[in-house]
Amino acid sequence: MAREKKGNQPENPYAAALKMLDSAAKKMNLNKNIWERLRHPRRCLIVSLPVMMDDGSLKIFEGYRVQHDYSRGPAKGGIRYHPEVTLDEVKALAAWMTWKCAVVNIPFGGAKGGVRCNPKEMSRSEIERLTRRYASEISIIIGPDKDIPAPDVYTDAQVMAWIMDTFSVAHGHSVPGVVTGKPISLGGTLGRKEATGRGCVFTTLEAAKVLNMDITKSTVAVQGFGNVGYNAAQIFHDLGAKIIALSDSQGGIYNSKGLDPRKVLQAKQKGSSVLDYKEGERISNEELITMPCDVLVPAALENVITLKNAKKVRVKIIAEGANGPTVPEADEVLQGNGVFVIPDILANAGGVTVSYFEWVQNIQEFFWSEEDVNRKLGEIMTRSFKEVLRMTRDHKITPRLAAYMLAVGRVAEAIELLGLYP
Numbered sequence: 232m233a234r235e236k237k238g239n240q241p242e243n244p245y246a247a248a249l250k251m252l253d254s255a256a257k258k259m260n261l262n263k264n265i266w267e268r269l270r271h272p273r274r275c276l277i278v279s280l281p282v283m284m285d286d287g288s289l290k291i292f293e294g295y296r297v298q299h300d301y302s303r304g305p306a307k308g309g310i311r312y313h314p315e316v317t318l319d320e321v322k323a324l325a326a327w328m329t330w331k332c333a334v335v336n337i338p339f340g341g342a343k344g345g346v347r348c349n350p351k352e353m354s355r356s357e358i359e360r361l362t363r364r365y366a367s368e369i370s371i372i373i374g375p376d377k378d379i380p381a382p383d384v385y386t387d388a389q390v391m392a393w394i395m396d397t398f399s400v401a402h403g404h405s406v407p408g409v410v411t412g413k414p415i416s417l418g419g420t421l422g423r424k425e426a427t428g429r430g431c432v433f434t435t436l437e438a439a440k441v442l443n444m445d446i447t448k449s450t451v452a453v454q455g456f457g458n459v460g461y462n463a464a465q466i467f468h469d470l471g472a473k474i475i476a477l478s479d480s481q482g483g484i485y486n487s488k489g490l491d492p493r494k495v496l497q498a499k500q501k502g503s504s505v506l507d508y509k510e511g512e513r514i515s516n517e518e519l520i521t522m523p524c525d526v527l528v529p530a531a532l533e534n535v536i537t538l539k540n541a542k543k544v545r546v547k548i549i550a551e552g553a554n555g556p557t558v559p560e561a562d563e564v565l566q567g568n569g570v571f572v573i574p575d576i577l578a579n580a581g582g583v584t585v586s587y588f589e590w591v592q593n594i595q596e597f598f599w600s601e602e603d604v605n606r607k608l609g610e611i612m613t614r615s616f617k618e619v620l621r622m623t624r625d626h627k628i629t630p631r632l633a634a635y636m637l638a639v640g641r642v643a644e645a646i647e648l649l650g651l652y653p
Contacts, residue, residue, distance in 0.1 A: 248323035250559055255635035265643045272322050274298040278368035282361045285354050292361060294346040296369045298378055299325035302645040305376055306342035307332060307583060309383025316345035327554060331576040333638035335615045337587045342378050344369065350385045362390050366397040375408030381586050382412040392417055408593035411586035420589035422604035428462025429605065430581015433612035434573045435526055435550045442547055442571060447471035450524040454478050454516055455531030456505050459552045459579065463528050464492040476519045477505050483519045484511030520544065529556035536561050544570060551575035562629045574631040576638065577619055584611050
């Protein structure tokens with residue numbers, strides 16, 4: 232994952248995560264004792280994972296599970312498999328999950344997990360053995376009432392099924408509520424796959440109302456064509472917006488007349504990239520970021536909007552589908568240029584919100600229709616947007632700082648009510 236650099240050294244991801252906490256806490260005059268508690272994760276588990284590879288050799292992987300805070304309810308957060316996973320990265324992601332759950336006011340704390348590996352170089356059976364070993368090692372701190380993992384980078388519904396099964400075998404009965412993002416046949420919820428992209432669209436529609444924009448007459452550029460980017464682009468397209476640019480890790484395509492995300496996806500599936508779609512002019516990811524349009528959805532890497540390119544961003548709304556696509560220092564530049572930034576902890580909270588719905592359905596053993604899931608998601612995303620907007624206006628601050636103040640305030644209230652024990 233790309234990181235903003237200071238000199239020749241990449242910035243520590245957890246230090247970066249603490250910057251926004253500190254900014255919010257200072258603005259709020261937060262109790263210093265609570266502030267200090269929130270700067271440290273509640274629990275960090277590091278595990279060694281011996282896995283028998285297909286060639287008969289034994290390889291040791293390192294895995295992590297971090298619970299940043301669980302004052303408001305069980306910890307919640309995804310698991311990523313990536314060769315550059317570090318403990319500090321997982322700590323940062325866990326903290327962001329705390330704020331994300333709090334800003335949409337669902338009763339979860341924040342957690343995150345990761346294993347340092349390269350799943351692209353592993354067979355399906357090796358990934359399964361790695362997953363089951365990791366699930367067994369972290370089983371001491373996860374569970375439906377403790378900590379509920381979900382998919383993240385290079386993990387999916389199948390990985391969640393293996394974790395659910397490993398945990399269930401150890402407990403002697405099926406425990407579907409131990410993970411979310413599962414296959415539908417194992418207790419997963421309808422609407423989960425599209426949830427993050429759909430939540431991004433819901434918040435954009437609210438921002439468009441604030442700016443008196445007609446989304447059906449708007450142009451949209453989406454960086455990142457994975458699950459979030461594709462679904463956001465598809466939903467915008469279905470609403471009547473014109474998708475003028477799409478990209479993935481290999482580059483992007485532009486068409487002033489508009490792109491059909493479904494056709495672009497078909498071309499990518501037949502090839503390997505959106506570049507395999509021939510009805511578009513090739514552009515770079517940097518060109519997409521600075522392209523004139525109404526709505527920009529950065530849904531790929533972190534730190535793609537920086538102090539260097541923020542002045543060149545020519546859009547009305549940025550809806551952050553990815554985690555941390557804008558460096559905090561660039562917010563003031565964007566705001567000065569009249570760009571409405573919907574911060575990541577709000578814009579992409581649709582995924583964890585529908586994960587909450589899945590967990591609730593598993594506990595109740597009563598499942599909802601996709602229409603009900605989408606309706607409830609819309610209600611939560613719309614309400615949360617209005618709460619952040621109100622704080623933005625009341626305090627005359629950026630939406631990002633407002634979202635953090637709202638989230639930190641809710642977590643701080645819970646900590647104060649619970650007290651310190653022992």
